[in-house]
Amino acid sequence: MRPALLTASALPALVLLAACGAPETTGDGNAAATPADRVFTGGPIYTGLEGPAMAELVAVDDGRIVYAGDAAGAEAFIGETTETIDLDGAAMFPGFTDAHAHVIGVGSRERTLNLEEVSSIAELQAAVAGAAEDETASIISGRGWIETHWPEGRFPSAADLDEVEAERPVVLVRADGHALVANTAAMDAAGITNETPNPDGGAINRDENGVATGIFVDTAMAPFAALSPEPTREERKALYELGAEVMAASGWTGVHDMSVNYADVDLMAELAEEGRFAIRTNVYSNPEDYDAVAAVAPRIEADGRVIARGIKFYMDGALGSRGAALLAPYDDEPDNSGLFLSTRPNSEEMMRAALEDGVQLAVHAIGDAGNQRLLDWMETSFDAVAEDDRTVADPRWRVEHAQVLAPTDIPRFGEMEVIASMQPSHAIGDLHFAPSRIGLQRLEGAYAWQSLVDTGAIIAGGSDAPVERGEARIEFYAAAVRRDLNGYAGEGWNLDQALDRETALKLFTIWPAYASLREDELGTIEVGKIADFSVFDRDLMTVPDLELRDARPVMTIVDGEVVFRAED
Numbered sequence: 001m002r003p004a005l006l007t008a009s010a011l012p013a014l015v016l017l018a019a020c021g022a023p024e025t026t027g028d029g030n031a032a033a034t035p036a037d038r039v040f041t042g043g044p045i046y047t048g049l050e051g052p053a054m055a056e057l058v059a060v061d062d063g064r065i066v067y068a069g070d071a072a073g074a075e076a077f078i079g080e081t082t083e084t085i086d087l088d089g090a091a092m093f094p095g096f097t098d099a100h101a102h103v104i105g106v107g108s109r110e111r112t113l114n115l116e117e118v119s120s121i122a123e124l125q126a127a128v129a130g131a132a133e134d135e136t137a138s139i140i141s142g143r144g145w146i147e148t149h150w151p152e153g154r155f156p157s158a159a160d161l162d163e164v165e166a167e168r169p170v171v172l173v174r175a176d177g178h179a180l181v182a183n184t185a186a187m188d189a190a191g192i193t194n195e196t197p198n199p200d201g202g203a204i205n206r207d208e209n210g211v212a213t214g215i216f217v218d219t220a221m222a223p224f225a226a227l228s229p230e231p232t233r234e235e236r237k238a239l240y241e242l243g244a245e246v247m248a249a250s251g252w253t254g255v256h257d258m259s260v261n262y263a264d265v266d267l268m269a270e271l272a273e274e275g276r277f278a279i280r281t282n283v284y285s286n287p288e289d290y291d292a293v294a295a296v297a298p299r300i301e302a303d304g305r306v307i308a309r310g311i312k313f314y315m316d317g318a319l320g321s322r323g324a325a326l327l328a329p330y331d332d333e334p335d336n337s338g339l340f341l342s343t344r345p346n347s348e349e350m351m352r353a354a355l356e357d358g359v360q361l362a363v364h365a366i367g368d369a370g371n372q373r374l375l376d377w378m379e380t381s382f383d384a385v386a387e388d389d390r391t392v393a394d395p396r397w398r399v400e401h402a403q404v405l406a407p408t409d410i411p412r413f414g415e416m417e418v419i420a421s422m423q424p425s426h427a428i429g430d431l432h433f434a435p436s437r438i439g440l441q442r443l444e445g446a447y448a449w450q451s452l453v454d455t456g457a458i459i460a461g462g463s464d465a466p467v468e469r470g471e472a473r474i475e476f477y478a479a480a481v482r483r484d485l486n487g488y489a490g491e492g493w494n495l496d497q498a499l500d501r502e503t504a505l506k507l508f509t510i511w512p513a514y515a516s517l518r519e520d521e522l523g524t525i526e527v528g529k530i531a532d533f534s535v536f537d538r539d540l541m542t543v544p545d546l547e548l549r550d551a552r553p554v555m556t557i558v559d560g561e562v563v564f565r566a567e568d
Contacts, residue, residue, distance in 0.1 A: 035061075366404060
């Protein structure tokens with residue numbers, strides 16, 4: 001049986017808790033009273049607990065919570081050197097954790113051509129033309145376009161890009177990271193011709209004459225990676241630092257960082273030791289790093305600010321680029337059922353090894369066929385390796401995205417104790433085009449948050465930044481309201497799948513803590529836990545639904561230290 005979320009003991013978490021020196025408590029549950037480093041008061045404070053759900057004051061000492069309760073009972077924790085931080089009416093919550101993002105991608109987004117606001121092919125061309133004014137650049141690269149709402153109603157093409165830049169390679173990655181558009185110069189440089197075959201797990205889009213259009217999906221994107229020079233070690237370090245700063249300013253105290261080169265754990269650990277990594281991170285590396293991850297799982301760096309214990313791999317592609325693997329063809333492309341990116345023998349071999357080695361698995365699966373096949377493989381692996389033969393009896397494997405599910409597969413998450421790692425903003429964006437992709441009937445199992453919760457599943461909420469904007473307030477709004485940022489909900493949006501505020505809060509606090517085997521240290525405001533808090537300018541639990549869109553983080557606290565404070 002799954003342990004109770006607020007009291008469960010996970011061995012790695014207990015070891016870490018002891019190592020960090022949790023404070024001794026008195027009979028009332030608070031720490032032995034000595035002056036604390038700082039106290040937070042002056043606004044609603046939500047503990048994330050069933051009771052007491054609220055506190056008037058929280059005291060922090062040496063990065064840990066030593067008191068949470070009524071202000072009248074906190075006098076002994078306030079001394080001459082104690083710093084009092086007045087929330088000034090702002091609302092404080094347990095630290096929000098983004099359970100699926102890409103920190104280096106967030107940093108890179110700030111340094112490259114950002115195409116998030118592009119709303120037509122004409123605007124895409126204008127953005128490329130503007131970037132082309134820098135004549136020193138040998139390649140024009142960018143990310144963030146998504147064509148589903150463009151007036152042209154189609155993907156961009158090499159011909160579109162050639163009109164504004166024909167000499168230098170142009171490579172622009174779609175927002176989901178599962179497709180790109182390249183101009184003719186880039187295709188030539190990558191060695192792509194009309195005769196180049198589709199690779200396994202990828203597709204080169206072609207017109208009716210067999211001519212490559214410039215759109216490359218999933219593994220077909222690989223040849224273009226060589227066109228851009230790899231950032232140096234110091235450049236990668238700077239991108240991680242910047243990405244962490246942006247995430248802290250977006251309301252996150254922590255992140256589950258996906259698809260990370262294992263060597264980059266060293267960079268994040270160095271940054272954390274140097275006081276230059278604003279958030280805490282739980283790292284999931286790539287399959288080629290399996291042996292390194294398994295050799296030291298969990299690897300704990302910088303007093304727990306950086307932990308690496310997992311591997312992420314892909315079952316299928318993305319819905320927007322029609323790469324998600326479906327049980328039946330796409331409604332708007334009847335000869336296409338998507339792409340499988342993993343094979344059974346290799347995947348099941350790694351799954352069994354992961355159970356024996358204590359490696360946590362996080363597996364990307366978006367389409368109903370991708371999710372079903374993955375759950376089948378997980379079930380077979382669980383049956384093959386008895387609990388006594390596992391390093392971690394409760395492995396807490398994760399399905400990243402779990403976007404479109406066959407209704408019969410929804411209960412399997414709770415039954416198998418597999419975590420659904422989902423990004424609410426995907427729903428309020430995808431549902432503008434998902435009905436045409438998969439039809440209204442399949443939407444019944446899409447972004448099915450409430451149905452999953454009802455069957456006992458744990459959902460770890462995230463943003464998938466830089467695929468999405470990556471703001472905590474948008475993810476909370478999407479989970480609780482399930483409307484786009486204009487307040488619109490169309491046919492098939494299934495508003496009954498929206499979550500109540502208390503459950504939405506769990507998505508970003510206690511459930512990501514559980515998903516990283518750290519619920520004894522993170523996820524609620526209670527004595528002994530790490531002092532990670534997210535503070536917003538309004539009360540997320542009580543304001544009207546649409547007002548959640550306007551919420552802004554005003555303070556982000558990690559290990560009891562303020563790592564972000566809004567200027568206003």
